[in-house]
Amino acid sequence: MKKDLFSKKANIYEKDDKRVSNVDNIANAISNNVELDKNMSLMDFGSGTGLLLERIAPYVRKITGIDISSSMNSELIKKKESLPCELDVLEIDMELESLKENFDGIISSMTMHHIKDIDSLFVKFYSNIRAGGFLAISDLDLEDGSFHTEDTGVHHFGFDREAIAEAAKKAKFQNVKVIDASIVEKPHGKYPVFLLTATKNV
C-alpha cells in the first residue's frame, strides 16, 4: 500500500483561493470545449477533494472519482449528498490497477504530473472510454520545478504540449488538441496550465 501523500493537506486543500480559481478555469475550459449531457457517466482521474467534479456535476448523470488518497477521498465523500449528479468514489492506484468499467469521458485536473508512466496511463484511459467518448485532461506546462514546495509524489515538472499530445496519439486517441486553460500565479512565478482534449472514434 502506497503512503497517502495528501494526508496532511486534504482538510485544508480548498483553502487556497488560487488553487480553487485554477480549477474553476479548468472546468470552464472543459465545459466550453467538450459536449456534456445529462446521460453521461464520467471518470474524474485523481479527483482529490472533488474541486473539478463538483463543477462538472450539473452537466452529467454520474461521475466516478478515482483517487489513491484515502484522506482526499474522505473529503470528497462529504460532498456526495449535495452534488447534482450521482457519485462513486473508488480508492485505486491507476498506475497499478485497472478498471473494467467504460465511461463516456474521462476528465482530470492537475494529476498527470503525479504519474510516472503516462504512456501506459493513456492506454488505460483509452480502454476505459466507450467508442465515441472523450478525454479532457488538464495539467501544468513545463516548469522549472518550483511549482511544488512539498513532495506530493511529483514525477514531471509539467509537460511539453507536443510531447503529451504525441503520447495520447500513440494510445490511439484522435482529434487531439491542446489549448490554454489557466495560469496559476504564485509569489515566485506564473505557471500556465493546458487542457488536452481528444476523442475515441466509433
Ligand SMILES: C[S@@+](CC[C@H](N)C(=O)[O-])C[C@H]1O[C@@H](n2cnc3c(N)ncnc32)[C@H](O)[C@@H]1O
Ligand atoms: C494535485 S491533486 C489534484 C486533485 C483535483 N483533481 C484538483 O484539481 O483539485 C492530485 C490527485 O491525484 C491523486 N493521485 C496521484 N497519483 C494517483 C494514482 N496513481 N492513482 C489515482 N490517483 C492518484 C492524488 O491522491 C491527488 O488527490
